[in-house]
Amino acid sequence: MTNNQSPLVLLVEDNYLIKKISTILLKQLNCIVDVASNGKETLEFIQEKKYNIIFMDIGLPDIDGITLIQKIRKLSKINCNVPVIALTAHSDHDYMTKSLDAGANEFLTKPFNMQIGQHLLQRYYAAS
Helix, strand or coil, rough: CCCCCEEEEEEECCCHHHHHHHHHHHHHHEEEEEEEEEEEEEEHHHHCCCEEEEEEEEECCCCHHHHHHHHHHHHHHCCCCCEECCCCCCCCCHHHHHHHCCCEEEEEEECCCHHHHHHHHHHHHHHC
16 A cells, blocks of 8 residues: 555444454554444444545444445535445345445445455555
């Protein structure tokens, strides 16, 4: 990556195991990671800090990730243009279409791995 600072990443995930694995992976990629477990926490985080990238679980317990992506794009002054990577355990084409239509930059089936994480950071953070 050409940017010398560590990227500030928001990981939105309610599954404990995937949250742990993803956090470890992102930290190994030199990221500073905030973790939100639901939509309410996500909305609080996006009002407080400017993120370099958001990894958004689509299936959350209170507000689905697609709705959250729409809210980020419409309501957040500081994060309205942040790259959002939609994550789901379902590879359903309908989830992908809805996520991208809501404003996600990418759609991935989770869990993502080190190589994919590094590629996404290179693509969306290094160029900034």
